[in-house]
Amino acid sequence: xxxxxxxxxxxxxxxxxxxxxxxxxxxxxDAMYWYRQDPGQGLRLIYYSQIxxxxxxxxxxxxxxxxxxxxxxxxxxVTSAQKNPTAFYLCASSGTSGGGSYEQYFxxxxxxxxx
Amino acid sequence: xxxxxxxxxxxxxFEEAPVELRCNYSSSVSVYxxxxxxxxxxxxxxxLKYLSGSTLVKGINGFEAEFNxxxxxxxxxxxxxxxxxxxxxxxAVPSGSRLTFGExxxxxxxx
Numbered sequence: 001x002x003x004x005x006x007x008x009x010x011x012x013x014x015x016x017x018x019x020x021x022x023x024x025x026x027x028x029x030d031a032m033y034w035y036r037q038d039p040g041q042g043l044r045l046i047y048y049s050q051i052x053x054x055x056x057x058x059x060x061x062x063x064x065x066x067x068x069x070x071x072x073x074x075x076x077x078v079t080s081a082q083k084n085p086t087a088f089y090l091c092a093s094s095g096t097s098g099g100g101s102y103e104q105y106f107x108x109x110x111x112x113x114x115x
Numbered sequence: 116x117x118x119x120x121x122x123x124x125x126x127x128x129f130e131e132a133p134v135e136l137r138c139n140y141s142s143s144v145s146v147y148x149x150x151x152x153x154x155x156x157x158x159x160x161x162x163l164k165y166l167s168g169s170t171l172v173k174g175i176n177g178f179e180a181e182f183n184x185x186x187x188x189x190x191x192x193x194x195x196x197x198x199x200x201x202x203x204x205x206x207a208v209p210s211g212s213r214l215t216f217g218e219x220x221x222x223x224x225x226x
Contacts, residue, residue: 004158033213042205042218043159050212058213090158102147102209106158 003027004107006091011112013085021076021110023091032074033092033104036060043090049074078112085114117141117210119148119189121217129225130198136191136220138206148189149207149214150180159205165189176200196224 004025013019025032031050035043045058049068063082068074074093078085088111092104122137140146147166151159163174170182180191189206201224206217 006158031212043216045213048213088156092159102214103149103161103164104159104214106151106160108158109156111156 004091004093004105006089006107006110008110009108011110013112013114015114016080017114018080019078019085019112019114021078021089021091021112023074023076023107025072025074025091025093025105025107027093027095027105028071029093029095029105030071031094032068033094034058034064034066034074034076035090035092037088037090037109046076046089078114085112087112116215117146117208118215119206119208119217121204121206121220123220124218125221125223127223127225128196131195133194134192134196134200134222136204136206136222138189138191138217140187140189140206140208142187147209148180148182150174150178150189150191151205151207151216152176153203153205153219155202162191162204196222198224198226200224 007022033048034046044060046064047066049055065077090109091107094104118141120139128134149164150162152162153159163172165172165182173179178193203219203221205219207214
């Protein structure tokens, strides 16, 4: 089955530690995205990548970093510079042709708790 | 940049009642529009999409939406809801190379 996997489902870290969230897709999609979701709020875009070895900042990139070395992988690092890292993180991907290319497919999410 | 506004943050209804979740978009030019559903502690799942053609779009789980260009709306409807429809619903529109999501509408179906 094609889809997006995020691991782990739950992640706990101490304040001051960097942590990397995994996102892998086998849909052969060119574009990948990272969102942050806080309780009762919508989705906020952190970073996105439309092609391998290239990525752009979203609306809330401060304190986060990404890499896109392979088409199927788009890991997100939450650095110690991120002031409020506790949140639900969602990864998504989309194709790049026609109107349907805007349709994004989402992973199951990673809930990060930093204490 | 395109944007969407979801007019209700919370919609409580009783089981088997009809429901409408409202979404307005920012531009009257041709657009693509999407509705997603998110169950607790899960990712988003596509309910339906409007790309072109018929303005009445049918999706999964008995939901449908109507694209109304003159009113710049894309409201989501279901004639009879179930307890299992309790979830958060997001309207989305492309803006550049990304999707812009609304703030979400929490639908709560009560017995």
